[in-house]
Amino acid sequence: MNAAIDTTPGAHNGEDALRDPSMYLNRELSQLDFNFRVLAQAQDPSVPLLERLRFLCISCTNLDEFFEIRAATVRHAQDFGLPPGADGMSPATVLNRIHDRAAELVDAQYKCWNEVLRPGLAEAGVRVFGRDSWNARQTRWLRAYFRNEIMPVLSPLGLDPAHPFPKILNKSLNIVVVLKGKDAFGRAGHLAIVRAPRSLPRIIHLPQRVSGGENDFVLLSSVLSVFVDELFPGMEVKGSYQFRVTRNSELVVDEEEVENLALALRDELVGRGYRPAVRLEIAHDCPKPIVRTLLQNFALPENAVYPINGPVNLNRVIQVYDLVQKPELKYPPFTPRTLRDSDAIFERAAEDDILLHHPFDSFASVLELIKQAAVDPDVLAIKQTLYRTGKDSAIVDALVQAARNGKDVTVVVELRARFDEDANLGVADKLQEAGAQVVYGVVGYKTHAKMLLIVRREGRKLRRYVHLGTGNYHSGTARAYTDIGLITSDPDIGNDVHLLFQQLSGLAPTTRLKRLLQSPFTLHSGMLKKIEREAKLARAGKPAHIIVKINAINEPRIIRALYAASQAGVRIDLIVRGACALRPGVPGISDNIRVRSIVGRFLEHSRIYWFGNDGSPELYCASADWLERNLLHRVETCFPILDKELAQRVFRDGLQNYLDDNTNAWELQADGTYRKLSPAPGEAPHSAQGTLLAKV
The missing domain is CATH 3.30.870.10 (Endonuclease Chain A)
Structure with missing residues (x-):
């Protein structure tokens, strides 16, 4: 969340007000908040149970990528002393806000898993057993599985002067083990690291003869934690704690300094899994001294650690979705329309x-x-x-x-x-x-x-x-x-x-x-001209309206142009799936702007721009969002829908339909928070995606 903003009518006037940092939401924090809306789908009892599991895992995977790219970029900006963006927040401030907000998200994700989805799945006949709930038969089978299938590929490493802390691969599953006693060489045990190779399955499907159920599963992390003592014979395991480190995954290749981009990228990819760390996930009961040891080895500050009450790689539970054949727990299948002739x-x-x-x-x-x-x-x-x-x-x-x-x-x-x-x-x-x-x-x-x-x-x-x-x-x-x-x-x-x-x-x-607009040459300027044209129409007392559906917006000049158009009286409807740096509903600046986000069965990805143009509307579709990178630093295309009937179809199905949604829509408030919409009294529920599915 950004600093508080004065919403008093008339508090903002002139060009300076349009550049006021308080008028811009932070892109990273806004992107992070999108995952709360994804998680809300996992918490929604009207969504089929396995689909709710899928949404939970999507929110976890999204969070991984957020840290690999967005948080890593902010940390890079902090390390190199880069100035604040349009929102005026320093990189250090953003990182602290990211930690606080991400910690809330992680807590909500694991509560959803531990208290809602896991028990709900068990009631539906899909059981994911924790290590404290195995019966004697399951324990015997899993011990044999560990000895035959897992232990032969493990290489535990005791930490001592001859065995420094090993390289830990990005997002890999690891166990830190606390040991007491001496090994065969008389070395006193203290800490050891057990790395789980990527070749091992993260979800183990229990045979029906062992557990009695057709859809019974155990997580690899649980098996490793329970039987880790077998890797250290003669020593006492005082504790074992799973952890996972997330690393900066943004590849940096100086294209002007390399003769062969493909060769340079191949070299970069080799080291991607071991780039600087940005996040540490660790079992919530891990002793603080061990946490400090891990942070020191990964060169991470305190605000980069996230205690986890469950599997550190929760997103791997998505495999259950594919392994379980229970149609009643998933969305009904549909057959898309095919082109005649x-x-x-x-x-x-x-x-x-x-x-x-x-x-x-x-x-x-x-x-x-x-x-x-x-x-x-x-x-x-x-x-x-x-x-x-x-x-x-x-x-x-x-x-x-x-x-x-x-x-x-x-x-x-x-x-x-x-x-x-x-x-x-x-x-x-x-x-x-x-x-x-x-x-x-x-x-x-x-x-x-x-x-x-x-x-x-x-x-x-x-x-x-x-x-x-x-x-x-x-x-x-x-x-x-x-x-x-x-x-x-x-x-x-x-x-x-x-x-x-x-x-x-x-x-x-x-x-x-x-006919086409293109980045980085004409798309940005073309959009600014079309926004200004609507503003001129509004100032002339004519109807003026802009509707845009995109995935994200943060480009300052576009935002300022929209603010100015709002001040001129242009009605502006933005359907923004993810990050939105524009602050709507501020009296005197953006009170004519409405922003909504739709999160449903499908990921909203289409980009559509519609301009009223004094009764001769123009409709464009594009590969570009209104992000600085898309408009100024990428090659993008923006194409008109020239056929009037097709343009009307895109407007009806891709824009108005989404503005009418009152079941999967979230409205962005002036303070940067989102409010879930629901049908008003007497109003029929309307789902944009459901309406389109009904036409198939």
Whole structure:
């Protein structure tokens, strides 16, 4: 939470007020708060039980990534004495606030697991046994399992002058053991570290003959803690405590100083798991002297430790979701809409634009487009950007086939896609081996744009077919994220995308595009102009309205422009899933701005910008959020929906539908907190995602 703000009408006037640090919420703390809204889904009894477990694990995984990237970035800023951001908070202050807020989140996560979900799952026939609840038969079986399957791969390390503290891999499970006595060499025991290799399963499925239940599980951490004494024969184990360290996972490669980005990234990836630590999770009953020892070895301050009442790697319980086949404990399955006449997709796209709203529309239509292009003798060239593709990607396979079929295939692979760097290096190798031309983007700018260009000979002319999207070419996320995709043969859009690919692959100069806006050149300025146009309309006494759906916003000039537009009388509705640095509802500055966040079955991921434009509305979809990095330091695309019927569909389903939501919506208050909305008396409940599912 930021410092208190004066909400007295008229308290803020002039340009200085728009730059007042109190008018900006901290991006990191706002991002952290998003996980409370995810956790609320795990606490909601109306959500199926295994889905609640999934939301709990998502909140844990999100928190891991938050520390690996966001908190690590703040700690870096503190170490290098970087100045505060627009919110005026120093890095040291932010780190202290992060600790306090994250500690609240961790406490809520483990209460949800220990007091709600674990007992609830047990009642439903899904039991995750703690080490204090094993019966004699289970204990015998687990002891044998430990001796036969676990102990042979463990390498316990006693700490002494000849055995210094070992390297601990990022987010790995470890046990610190307190020992008494002497070993075979007469060395007095004190502390030892037991590292759990990644090869060991974190969830052990008990055989039905042993435990009596079909869905009975034990955590590896419990087994290690109970039988750790067998690793130290002749010595007394006085205590064993699980811990996990989280490390900075942001790769830093000076692209201008390396000759081969792929080679440099491969070298960086080798050491990623051992970069500086940012968080220590430790069993809540671990003695303080041992905690201090661990903090000292990881060079961490006191505000980086989090006592844990349960498994330190709680997110690993997500495996239970996949192992348990109980449909009644999960969301009902659905079959997304498929494109009619998909076998003639070029003919369809030549006549009309095709709009896809995932996951309600199947991602198979995009895959079908690429597959047909790969084998169509009239297709001459395929150009595509790849940011995240997933394992064993059918899209990559189709591009490989296209290259082997003699098509000219150019793929812009973003090697620096966070946590997908290794996978993308493999994708690049596979494409190059097939004869495709692989480009790694632009030095200093991540290529985050989602675009596909197919050049096809039709008679005596060449026609360009384009797919543009708000999400990645990843079939897995297309089933779990909401995104918008457009397939079009519009000549102007096709030429714009052609010019963008020339920029990415051929060092082409900045080119004026006819339909698209792009980062880092015209998207930021284009948005500022459209916001100012609405403000001018409002000052002229005309209706003015802006609706935007994005994942995050923190870019100061965009926020100031929205504040100024609000002061002019523009009605502004923002649907912001995660971090929001804008403070709504402040009299005199942002009282015409409303911000809401939707958290439901699917992760909201589509970016949609709508401007009223005096009765001639403009609607754009984009790969970019309104973050400083997206607008100024990445390659992004923003494309208009030109077909009026399709634009109306996006407006109705992707914007108004979400503004009407009163079951999964959270409204951001002026003080930076979120309030869960519910139907007013006499008002029918409305779920945006539920409404879209009902249409499938």
